[in-house]
Amino acid sequence: MSDYVVSLLVRIGVEAFVALSAYLLLVIGRISFGQQAFFVIGGYAAGISTALYGAPLPIGIIVGALAAGLAAALFAGAMARAGGIYFAAGSLARGELARVALLSFHHQVPVGADLTGPAGADGFRGIRALFTSGMSVTAYMVAIWGLLALTFLAIALLLRSRWGEAIRMVGEDETAAAAVGVRVGRVAGLTMVGAGALAGMGGGLFAHYATYLEPGHADVMLGVHSLAYAFIGGLGTPLGPIIGVAFDIGLLESFRFLAGYRMIIFGGLVMALLVLRPRGLLDEVTVHRVTRRLAGRRA
């Protein structure tokens, strides 16, 4: 496999975590422009634990996810009850807050001969746990996709459970959900924490692939794109956002002859879909039809 294809697959895999994160929030009816905040928090936390404190790579990834989950819990504590434009605006502010905070975040410690750690606007260099572990980049890419497959399965199972049903009910109508016994605040809050942890996991995985992170990685475009991925692929299944990422990065960005037109096609597609299929290609109705047909064949 060429280095280029591997790097493409790593990027699709990593962004799929952020897309799934934004997707989970859409399922509870919240629009977030700020999941990139948890992406960088997870990345920085994972990088700090491996590069500065010598944690093994898998532990680092877990630390990143936990840190992002914790940050999401703090945010959820303040925003779980806010809906609609208030939540969206809050998430946007949070994304920018993370970016600006990182600009002045310095935490460097001597590792070997050098100082390593976040250095404000200069970013965080030397996150080398992947390369010192001797794992090949291809193996890492496969590991990312393995993790993504597990995450996908877990979310798909969750959404088919009664828990998942409660989550979808909150997304459709909070008052009605409460009336059938759903604890809306708790369900929304826990979903936000899980979504934050997912984005954080993506951040940790990315940090160790790129070996460095900078505040610019919390750019709002990452949040906007991950939101759009779910709207392209569809809200009916967690496969939707993954399809969205694969389409954007795999097709639009990788084909040379599309160079320069990517954002035009991407933006145009998002607009067309919002009009023609407001809940994406694989929306709830389509997914329901397909699963019924499959079930019918089995019976």
Added chain:
Amino acid sequence: MLAIERLSKQFGGVKAVQHVDLDVRQNEILGLIGPNGSGKSTIVNLVTGVFPPTEGRVRFKDGDITGWPPHRVLAAGVGRTFQSIRLFGGLTVWQNLWVAQNAQSEGGRGVLRRWLAVDRASMTKIEATLEFCRLLDKKDELASNLAFGDQRRLELARTLAAEPDLLLLDEPAAGMNAAEIEDLRERLLALKRRGKTIVLIEHHMELVMTVAERVAVLNFGQKIAEGRPAAVQDDERVREAYLGQRR
């Protein structure tokens, strides 16, 4: 069974409900009527914890449930339907009932399993409720694909799934045709035979007057009359309230 005491709710300058006292007796069907905007839906929202009252208490089965959150009110045994249909359109008919079912029986063994998969016992109960509401053949349809009358029936089924003892039905016949109303009348009487207590908010007078043992009348957030249907119908103030609206 349900005792509402001096219940009041103010929205900004609007006094939606003012010092309403109301007793609902075990196993009765109580009609709650009144012109549009007289505070009927607000009372349902106050009892079920959608928002807290400005003043007053709500007691249910000798316990004070004032200000309880909706899931606790439901678990205590009070279910409600919505005046404007509020189904979960992206879920199938049986899925609309799945979460509500078991709302009263949280905790204990097998909780995790019950949350992760549909067990046989739950499905049997869901199917019985759907059968009762004549929706069993539409079990796997998406709620958003149902005809209007079926959506109304699903609202009732979803509330029944939680097996509440007291049902607060907010205009369940709105938009129904004559045959559907006849069917609803039968369901209501059958529910009463099963021991349920029902508060029926309705504009369809013929339905209220034939199924309710007692009727309470609201006007501008205040209770203006209460008693047997025939007596209430002849009440001077009730006539005024309705004529006043018509004019």
